[in-house]
Amino acid sequence: INTYRKPTHTDQYLLWTSEHPTIHKMSVIRTLYHRANIITEERDRKQEDKHIQHALKTCRYPTWAINKGKQQTTTERKEQPKQRTRNPERQEPKPVITLPYIRGITEKIRATMKKHNINTPTKPYTTVRNRLVHPKDKIPAGLKCGVIYEIPCKLCNKTYIGETGRQLNTRTIEHRKECEKEASRKHTRAAKEEAESTIKKSAVTDHCTRENHVMDWDNTRIINTEQQKYKRWVEIRRCGP
Structure with missing residues (x-):
C-alpha cells in the first residue's frame, strides 16, 4: 500500500522562503512523514521517502529541516502513547496572545512572553490573499x-x-x-x-x-x-x- 495522489496533484506545499513561522514549515514536513508512516507499507516506504524529499526540496526546504522533521515523526512513532490521567488540581490555563508573524521581531516578542508564561501562537501578517483578493466593492468611509x-x-x-x-x-x-x-x-x-x-x-x-x-x-x-x-x-x- 502506498500513498495515493490525484493525477492533478502538484506537490506544492508552503515554501520555505515564505513569510511564515518556522514551526508552520516544520509541521508540513512532519505531516507528510506521519502520513507515510501510518499509510505506506514497509516495502513502499523508501519510494515514498524519496518522493517527499524531492517535493520538499522543490519547495526549497533545506536538508537539515527535512531530516529533523523526519526524525521527530520517527521518535513519536516509537514512543508509547501516554495514558491520560485526571489531575485533581487543575491548573489555570495560560493566557494567549496571537501575534502577527514578522521575521526577526515576532521571535523576540515570543521569547519575552514565554518568560511570563504567556502562550503566543502566530499567524501570517501579509498574505497573497490579503493583497490580491478583494471580492467586495470598497465601502465609502x-x-x-x-x-x-x-x-x-x-x-x-x-x-x-x-x-x-x-x-x-x-x-x-x-x-x-x-x-x-x-x-x-x-x-x-x-x-x-x-x-x-x-x-x-x-x-x-x-x-x-x-x-x-x-x-x-x-x-x-x-x-x-x-x-x-x-x-x-x-x-x-x-x-x-
Missing part, C-alpha cells in the same frame, strides 16, 4: 460601521475623537444637528449661562457651544475600524482625545 473617527475644528487646532457602531454618516449628522441647534439659540446672557450649565450629548457640541467654533465636517476621517465596542473605547483612550 461614510457608510462604514464600527469606526473610531476624528473631526477637526475649523478655528483651532483641537480635534474631536469619537466612536460609533453605526454608520459614520449617521453619527456625524447627529453631531452636526446638535451643534446647529445650539448655535441657533438666541445669544443672550441667560441663554449663554443656560447653555454652559447644560450637559451636552458629546464633547464636540460642548466645544462648539463654549468656544463658539465650527467643526470641519467635510474633513472627518476614520482613524481605525473595530467592531467590538470595548476595543473602540481602548483605542480612544490611546489616541488621547
Whole structure:
C-alpha cells in the first residue's frame, strides 16, 4: 500500500522562503512523514521517502529541516502513547496572545512572553490573499460601521475623537444637528449661562457651544475600524482625545 495522489496533484506545499513561522514549515514536513508512516507499507516506504524529499526540496526546504522533521515523526512513532490521567488540581490555563508573524521581531516578542508564561501562537501578517483578493466593492468611509473617527475644528487646532457602531454618516449628522441647534439659540446672557450649565450629548457640541467654533465636517476621517465596542473605547483612550 502506498500513498495515493490525484493525477492533478502538484506537490506544492508552503515554501520555505515564505513569510511564515518556522514551526508552520516544520509541521508540513512532519505531516507528510506521519502520513507515510501510518499509510505506506514497509516495502513502499523508501519510494515514498524519496518522493517527499524531492517535493520538499522543490519547495526549497533545506536538508537539515527535512531530516529533523523526519526524525521527530520517527521518535513519536516509537514512543508509547501516554495514558491520560485526571489531575485533581487543575491548573489555570495560560493566557494567549496571537501575534502577527514578522521575521526577526515576532521571535523576540515570543521569547519575552514565554518568560511570563504567556502562550503566543502566530499567524501570517501579509498574505497573497490579503493583497490580491478583494471580492467586495470598497465601502465609502461614510457608510462604514464600527469606526473610531476624528473631526477637526475649523478655528483651532483641537480635534474631536469619537466612536460609533453605526454608520459614520449617521453619527456625524447627529453631531452636526446638535451643534446647529445650539448655535441657533438666541445669544443672550441667560441663554449663554443656560447653555454652559447644560450637559451636552458629546464633547464636540460642548466645544462648539463654549468656544463658539465650527467643526470641519467635510474633513472627518476614520482613524481605525473595530467592531467590538470595548476595543473602540481602548483605542480612544490611546489616541488621547
